[in-house]
Amino acid sequence: MHFDDRLATVLRHRAAGEAAARTQFRQLLDLLGAHREGRDESLRAAAWLRLGALGEMIPSRERAAMIAERGWRFRNPELAAHLAEDEPDVAAAALARADLDESDWAALIPTLPIRARGFLRLRKDLPPQAERVLDRLGVSDRGLPMPEIQSAPDIIELPHQDEVPDAASDEDEDDAFELTVEDDGESDEPAPSALPNVGEIGALVARIEAFQRSRSAPAVDGDPRLPLGEEKRAAPRAPLLNFAFSTDGTGRVEWAEPRVAPMVVGLDLTGLDPAIDAAFGNRQPIRSSMVDLPGAEAVAGEWVLDAVPRFSRPSGRFTGYAGKLRRPAASALPETTSHHQREADRIRQLLHELRTPVNAIQGFAEVIQQQLFGMTPHEYRALAAAIAGDSARMLAGFDELDRLARLEAGQIALDTGECALGEVVRRLLDQLQGVLKARVAGFEARLSDLPCPVAIAEADSEQLVWRMMATLAGLVRGGERLGIELVCDRDEVVLACELPASLTGVGDIFSTEFHATGNAVSSGIFGAGFTLRLARAEARSAGGNLARIKDHLVLTLPIASGNPAAEAEEPSERRFAAGR
Structure with a gap:
């Protein structure tokens, strides 16, 4: 058996100087460009990292020149995708040099950066399938259309400066410096006035004036125009309210409606929202999920996403999602977007x-x-x-x-569901009591024996209560004990906790400028004030509230269902306001 260890041999040597770096860069191009499979993955990963490190040592023009050389094989689409992310001259050289199969081109083109796809239109030897993919993505030639060739204006030859007669009279001057511009046999513009010894300057002034007049004239439909600063007369486009799309197996948009394809093809929909990532990982349908798209003004902002997974036949392999994006009713127009x-x-x-x-x-x-x-x-x-x-x-x-x-901003809300808040509070209290025991501190709990069901999911309720209790526990001083009470009223569940002494003198405990933190329990990377503000936003999103009432921090949440066994006392929040 023969083992190809050329890549390992190249990687064992370090590029000590510029000449060695260029040599090794060429070697890696040749090895990575010729081979696609069958190599150790860790070795290939090391080769990609080395290629990137060498690229930082060599100017982009020199790298582009090396790539454009014909002395090496370029058959690896993975290398083409890697180089397409580089500087424009390197990307252009790579996409002009790559020699790929028709199927490789069809799979590679949708994954290329949008700016790199235009380089492929400069090639005239792409296979038909690749041309169709470029057409579907809306990639057109980078060149400007050629204007119609018009007949050059006839300009009467001016006399040489040495032959200009002296300024004897105005009539002689007009005869000597008369300039006529003709088009199709008719005199289009009168001759400008000329001064002695400036015939060529007069001709130039006349041409500038003619250009300015034609520039200010109304444009004829179909005439090519350059952006020279003139006022835009194009009619405003209607806002984009919805469009269909499909993705590949990695979540990257590979097709969209032609009107929006140049702005969204290549966009990765994963990582924009945890709920979408979870559905994507489980190959489940996505229903009415909010997603915030980056990009051009027409597509940037909030969208509602509906999509279903696609599977190939007969293998059943997952191939991506197909769906539709639509603007929310409240933000269909940019003017309706709230502050x-x-x-x-x-x-x-x-x-x-x-x-x-x-x-x-x-x-x-x-x-x-x-x-x-x-x-x-x-x-x-x-x-x-x-x-x-x-x-x-x-x-x-x-x-x-x-x-x-x-x-x-009201863009998301806590998941609906039902959770016994009493069990959540008891479980978290047991964890925090063990942490505070070392400082001879803790909570003095008076909890209702009822389950106290609330109308939010258990994970969200546990996170909300943890933000509240852990933040207060982190600010408890040695030997300090805080009273905590859980009460079920007829319509709501109330959890109230005494404020530690370090918070009694703070004016606004929800201010993000309040950064007091403790040592035993973390209150978050941004401090206690931010964490409490986040907990308040979560409570309000669930239909409740988190508020400071004198020396207590009071959390109220809507009860999940009618509870006839609840205490028939006055609402707990009112009791705390009265100081009882």
């Missing part, structure tokens, strides 16, 4: 831009910590583990910011 919704959209767009580099940092740290590419010293593994942990905390904080923005 809170616009602010939430801006925050979510900012968080999207921040998540991308943090995700990359976390991924590389985990690669180092798990030694996926080879042995790593334990000291570096420990540092990588710490970086991965910090990245995870940052991503969790981004999720909390996104959740708060969407809750306060």
Whole structure:
């Protein structure tokens, strides 16, 4: 048996200088471009990383020149996709050089960046199927249309400057510098006045004036125009309210209606909403899910997504989703978007831009910590583990910011359901009492014996109660004990807890500027004030509230169903307001 170890041999050598870097870059291009399968995955991953590192050492023009050379084989669509993400000159050289099969082109083109697809229109040797894919995606030639060739105006030759007579009279000057512009045999413009010894300048001025007049004239339909700063006279387009689409198996849009295809094809729908990701992972239909799309003005913003999974026949292999996106009724037009919704959209767009580099940092740290590419010293593994942990905390904080923005804008609500809040409170109290025991602190609980059912899902209710109780527990001082009470009224369930001494002097405990944190229990990456504000937004989304009433923090939630055994006392929130 023969083993091809050329790639491993290349990777064992380090590029010490610029010449060695260029040589190794060419070697990796040749090896990765010729082979597609049959190599160790970790070895291939190391080769891609090395190729990217070498690309940072070599200017883009030189890399483009290397790629354009004809002395190596370029048959790997994975390499074409990798180089298409690079600088424009490198991407153009790669897509002009790639020699792929018809099926490879058809699978590759929808995954290419939108800016890179236009380079393929410069090729005249693409297979028919690839041409059809480009047509379906709305990718057209980058060149401007050729204007109609008009006959050049006849200009009477001007006398040479040395032959111009002296300025004897106005009549002689007019005779000497007369300029006539003719079109189709008719005089179109009168000759401009000329000064002595400036005949060529006069001719240039006349041509500029003619150009300005034609520029200000109404445009004829079909005439090609360049963006020269003139006023746009195009009629405003109707707002885009809905469109159909389909995705591939990874969740990336591979087809859309022609009117919107250039703006959304290639867009990845995964990672935009956890509910959509869960349905996608389980291959389940997606019904009326809210999604915030980035991109051009016509498609950016909130959409309602309906889609069903597709499976190939007869193998039953999952091939993606087909569905429709439509604007919500309340935001069908940009003018109807509320201030809170616009602010939430801006925050979510900012968080999207921040998540991308943090995700990359976390991924590389985990690669180092798990030694996926080879042995790593334990000291570096420990540092990588710490970086991965910090990245995870940052991503969790981004999720909390996104959740708060969407809750306060009314874009999402807690999941409906039924949960026994009494059991949730008891379970969380047991966890927190063990943590506070070391400081001789804790809660003095007086809980109703009733289950106290609330009309929200158990996961959401547990998260809400944890934000409230864990934040207060983290601010408890040594030896301090807080009273906590759970009461079921006829229409609502009330959970009230005494405020720790460190909060009694704080004016607004829901202010994001309030960053007091404790040592035993984490109140979130942004501090106690932000966490309590998020809990309040969750409570209001469920039809309840979280409010400070004197020296108590009171959570009210709607009861799930009628409870005739509930205490026939006055509403608990009113009792706390009265100081009882």
